[in-house]
Amino acid sequence: MNGNDLVKLGFDPWLPPLVLLGLAILGLGLVALYLRLGGKAPLTRLCLVLVALIGLSGPSQVREERLALTDIVSLLVDRSESMALTDRAAGAEVALRALKARLGQIENLEVRITYFDGSGAGTALSSGLDQAFADIPPDRVAGAIVISDGRFIDGEDAARPFPIHQILVGSPQERDRRIDLRSAPKQAPIGEITKVVVRVEDSDASVPLTVRVGTEAPQTLNVPTGEDIVIEVPIAQRGLVPIAIETPGVAGEVSTANNGLALSITGVRDRLRVMLVTGQPYAGSRAWRNLLKSDPSVDLIQFTILRPPEKQDFTPTEELSLIPFPTRELFLDKIDSFDLVVFDRFSRLSVLPDAYLDSVAQWVEGGGAFLMLAGPSEGLDEGVQSTPLKRILPVQSRGEPIETAFRPALTERGRSHPVSASLAEQSNSWGQWLRVQPSTATGDVLLEGAGEPLLVLGQVGRGRVAAVMSDQAWLWRRGYDGGGPFDELFRRTAHWLMKEADLEADRLLLRSQPGRLLIERQSSHDPGPAQVTLSGQTFPVPLSAAGNGVWRGESTMAKPGLVFVQSGDKSAFIVAGIGNPNEARLLTADPTALAGPQAKQGGGSVTWVGKAGTGPLPDIARLGKSQKAGAEGLGLRRAGATSVTATSRDAILPPWAYAILLAALALWAWWREGRLVVYRPKT
The missing domain is CATH 3.40.50.410 (von Willebrand factor, type A domain)
Known part of the structure; x- marks a missing residue:
């Protein structure tokens, strides 16, 4: 036996445990009854019962051979x-x-x-x-x-x-010089100044801090360390406002990965204001109105031209409107308060002077959104294209409308553009339209029919424009010939006009992974290599076509940091080379x-x-x-754990030894009781 072996007492009973328990109770009961009846030498009888029970229990010595683990x-x-x-x-x-x-x-x-x-x-x-x-x-x-x-x-x-x-x-x-973002809103109202709060941590008392907002020139400030720094960011228009904040590295610093910070704030309006200018009423007027009103975030103002001022139709004076429509206020004074202006089957009349329409064109060029829904007057040179608005349109009408049944279809550009790409699978089941205005497009044609452009998107200045070259789109909403995605397509068109970030067709997206920078560019043409700038050094990253107007590329980052990327007229920045920003927060x-x-x-x-x-x-x-x-x-x-490798069991006494012991106890009890003399007094 070695030091890891263990010896312990075990039992191998001859009878089931419940039977042994019953015999024990019975034996002890008989001994107690014997004592109560005046019997002598009860201890001998008790020993007899105990020895019998022990023998039936089969006591044994169990030896476990253990191996130290x-x-x-x-x-x-x-x-x-x-x-x-x-x-x-x-x-x-x-x-x-x-x-x-x-x-x-x-x-x-x-x-x-x-x-x-x-x-x-x-x-x-x-x-x-x-x-x-x-x-x-x-x-x-x-x-x-x-x-x-x-x-x-x-x-x-x-x-x-x-x-x-x-x-x-x-x-x-x-030593680790770093920038901590203390607070920054995800969204901010347009026209207001929001605040971004950062703090620079370093052993120096003050450090230079460079701030870049959007495409504006960067500004460098000397700021104290260990204190909250408030950066005011003006929100001028709807959409993402990118912000880059950077402080230079210092000798002996463990890493410059947290010396830069990139974030964005989305400029939003609490309510979207849309003005719908409708010409002579027709069956589709209500469809467009209902589409715009179905969005709870839209405040709609509708201006319907029922009758030009010079028209003489003998309408009684008491039946004419007594409240003049505030055209000057809407088209000159308050035009900047709108997010989208829609002209539906507009016909050139003397109701809206050219000065008003020129004001709308200037507003679009400055960043507004305009949607033209073409009507029959476009083919007669009496529509929108006969006004100062012509210079912002992505199409040019030619000839009279074509009266024929046709099924609208997505163009190749429409199948990749974010506005319409999600509709490609269901395009084979779209219903027919019955009229189209022939035109020559200068923008992106997403939808065509009868060989002519139907839905055209374009940009002018900082604004966006779209043209629907038919007044039959409402047939989809009515379910004619199976209908079509009227609500989805034109709601997405409206949000693209108002610069919804997720619908951008020409955009530059950056993603960071550990040691890598991933670049994705959406463009209708080959954008060429992207130019990446890190720590003042610029190098090209080639972009390869991934299908549906998407171009991708990636670059290995020798060291992480704030990266600026330029691709054509698009630019973006990101803290690259880091997969998890929380890991770089303190190094x-x-x-x-x-x-x-x-x-x-x-x-x-x-x-x-x-x-x-x-x-x-x-x-x-x-x-x-x-x-x-x-x-x-x-x-x-020292845990001292062991495992059992073998066990052996040896009975403490053989059965015949218990038999001899029981016989000896019985003879002893008989002999003791035989020698006892019972004294009985004489009566």
């Missing part, structure tokens, strides 16, 4: 993005090799290695520990050693009943993550090994089960 220590290596951003990953591998060699020299100790990384909120040590010890029995755990930068989001939650030691790859003297090594009272219960230590991981490692000590690791040295528990 090795204790297990888990080495957890942090591979989160913060390690890569500071070039500490290589140092962690150096420390891992050195520590593994030291632990390999200790007897009865098994080393297991687990790599863990960060999540969306940051690096969670608790999940790494759960992963490392998922298949390790608790009675074999000697402890855990974590090789990381100490940046954990769950120091207290990571506490365990065994020691957790930290090998910190880094130095207590590290100095931290020894305090497991310093809370709950995390300290299992014991542990902190050892700095430098960025290269070559620093000296502490001595490794083995602790008893009740000992706690101290602040100095790597204390690992």
Whole structure:
């Protein structure tokens, strides 16, 4: 027998346990009854009952041969993005090799290695520990050693009943200049000035801070560190307002990944104001009105020209409107308050002077949105194209309307444009229209019919325009010949006119992944290589066609930072080379993550090994089960777990020995009772 063997008492009963229990109760009852009736020597009878019960229970000696199991220590290596951003990953591998060699020299100790990384909120040590010890029995755990930068989001939650030691790859003297975003709205009303609050953290008293809003020239300010800095951002128009904030790197800084900040604020209106100018009423007037009114965020003003001033139809004066329509106020004074102006089957009359219509054209060129719904007057040179609005239109009418039945169809551009691309699968089932105005398009034709453009989009100045070259679109809404996507198509058209970001057909999108910059450009033509600028250096990134007007490219980032990308007339910026911004928020090594009272219960230590991981490692000590690791040295528990390899069972006494013992007790009881003399007094 060796020191790991165990001997214990066992039982191999001859009868079921319940039968033995019944016999025990019966035997003890008979002894008690014998004593109550005046019997002598009850102890002998009690011993007789007990020996009988013990013999029937089959007591035996059980010997277990045990094998000592090795204790297990888990080495957890942090591979989160913060390690890569500071070039500490290589140092962690150096420390891992050195520590593994030291632990390999200790007897009865098994080393297991687990790599863990960060999540969306940051690096969670608790999940790494759960992963490392998922298949390790608790009675074999000697402890855990974590090789990381100490940046954990769950120091207290990571506490365990065994020691957790930290090998910190880094130095207590590290420096990290960074920008923290304190507050910024996601949306802001158009025409107001919103505020972005940032703070620069650094050991210097003040640092330069460069702010770029949209396409405006950057401004550089000298700001104090450790204080909230308020940046005022004017929201001039609807859509995204990109903002870039950057401070230069400094010598000795662990990383410049968090020296830049990129964000965007969406300019919105609480209510969208739309003006619908309708010519002579027709069956489609109500369809367009209902479409615009169906959006609860739209305030609609409708201006219907029922009768020109010079028309003499003998209408009684008392039946004429007594309230003049405020045309001057709408088309001159308040035109800037609208988001969209729609002309539906407009006919040139003396109701709206050219000065009013020129005001609308100037408003569109300055950033407004205009939709023309062509009517028969366009073919007679009496419609919108006979007014100053002609210069902003994406089409030019030619000839009289074509009266024929046809099915609208998406063009190749329409199948890739965000306004209409989602409708391509159902286009074969669209119903017919009955009239189209011939025209020559200068913009993007999304829809065509009878060989003529039907829906044309264009841009003029900073504004946007669209033209529907038929007054038959309402047939779709009425379900004629199966109907069509009237609401969806023209609602998306209206939102494109008002610069909905998700409907942009020509845009530049940037995405960041660890060590990479991904570029996506939507364009109707080959945009050529994108120009990427990082830390003052510019280099080209080729873009390849991905189908449906999408061009993609990517670039490996030697170091992360604020990147500016130019593709044609589109520009954008992003903090590139980072997959998880939370990992880059603070990049100095931290020894305090497991310093809370709950995390300290299992014991542990902190050892700095430098960025290269070559620093000296502490001595490794083995602790008893009740000992706690101290602040100095790597204390690992002696778990002392064993496993049973073989068992043997030997009866304490053979059956014949119990038979002899029972016979001896019976004879002893008989002999005792035979020698007793019962004295009876004479009467």
